[in-house]
Amino acid sequence: MPAIIECVPNFSEGRRKAVVDKIVFSIRSVPGIKVLDIEMDVDHNRCVVTFTGGKDNIQEAAFRGARAASELIDLNKHKGEHPRMGALDVLPFVPISGVNIDDCIEIANKVGARIAKDLKIPVYLYEAAAKKPERKNLENVRKGQFEGLRELIRTDDSRYPDYGPRMLHPTAGAVAVGARMPLIAFNVNLRSTDVAIAKEIARKIRSSSGGLPHVKALGFKLENRGMVQVSMNLTDYGITPISIVFEEIEKEARERGVEIAESEVVGLIPLSALCDATARYLKLHSFSSDQVLERRIWG
């Protein structure tokens, strides 16, 4: 099976479609790259491009995107609600199949080093690619944004970039390059109108309050449906599978005399997460995503 890596660059341009088109064109110009999605946000003045490729062409496409952004976007003129520090602002690599997070960390390092060297843009490594623990969190990396970082990068030793010059690129700023697991947006709806129960369960299961690792969770009321919702992002389903999250919520709900009404996956889910869930449900031993018929056809 061929390696598949996803790359999800965020560019600081969400209004001028011609600029976004040129950036995407530069990404698409690399053979074997598939652009899955382009989302422009006018208020944030930002766009998110999702594309996939193999171990080598993903690097080339990411670099061409970075280069195009540095030629087309001037952060001195950029206004938008979303925090940002670069023309290409963040550049995460995500393992989809036939590769793991370590491969993506290696790719982040190679692409980061090349952006720094060829484009003279300082590069910070974040999330799984971070070399300093405080840089795992993107918000720490981006603190001060383009305007503030211009000074800090030179004066504050904790803001030294991982690659490249200790000064911002005059128009393209700096870029955060990282590696992370695919994210699953997963909501579970409870047959209750008491939002306190959803909030309590969310607190119980989320990582930040000592629950399951790699789970972000909040409780909401679904006014029109007479239900409450535990709304989640699963940030590493390899460590905490979706089935474990579901069963944990089921247990917590049962203890409070509440039933799960239904759940939903918002957006995309990787095939291997589906395989995990099915294997757990059916007690399958030695099941592999290679057994999925479509993989033979597509792979």
Added chain:
Amino acid sequence: MPAIIECVPNFSEGRRKAVVDKIVFSIRSVPGIKVLDIEMDVDHNRCVVTFTGGKDNIQEAAFRGARAASELIDLNKHKGEHPRMGALDVLPFVPISGVNIDDCIEIANKVGARIAKDLKIPVYLYEAAAKKPERKNLENVRKGQFEGLRELIRTDDSRYPDYGPRMLHPTAGAVAVGARMPLIAFNVNLRSTDVAIAKEIARKIRSSSGGLPHVKALGFKLENRGMVQVSMNLTDYGITPISIVFEEIEKEARERGVEIAESEVVGLIPLSALCDATARYLKLHSFSSDQVLERRIWG
């Protein structure tokens, strides 16, 4: 998402590799066709080719395979353990994605009519494509085999072909063309050494003794593992999903004081069967296989 149809022709040649190679070459010569598997069986003197394609090219590839077989295989000289009536013996079309069984019945009719017309080979439609109820079962269609059918096709009105001449092709015989759902081979192992329990549960759930529709099941002892097994073929997981089969066996086992140890999928499973199982397990509402990340990449 593009339509994907699987075609699994069985040819009456399992010994002369050069002949099989030529047949497969003729199938592969159609653009967009992907050959997934070729299995030659020396004892049966038969080979099974598995390939996929879209609505149109699958027809062309199937026809070219039929033509090549009719030019290369002489059934008068064929000996093997497996029953057969044609050089190309059976030709089933299987819906994988973006198509349903009715599309495959239509394709079976078109390809069958073309084989009859262009190659002068009589064609019987079987399984879901059968026009007479008794022809649903392939064994009824093939009764008498090549040698016996030569006479019966002319003298027995019940053996009139669906397409083509009322006489066998002198060397290529006749062909059964059909449509069927993908088959899932699914085994469930019970923590028991009493094979009677596995046999009882198999009888309880299989279609032939009034159990679940589209389930074939037998009970076996797994001597070396201290377990017994309910071994199944699910012949239409759209009607009886794998999760229902699993839960039914779990219920029956529990009533007999026995636990499920583990289960296994032998060979391939279609993506939509995985999606069904996950959706049932996690109570997902409105989940679609379009949400599988890899489908976006591959599709």
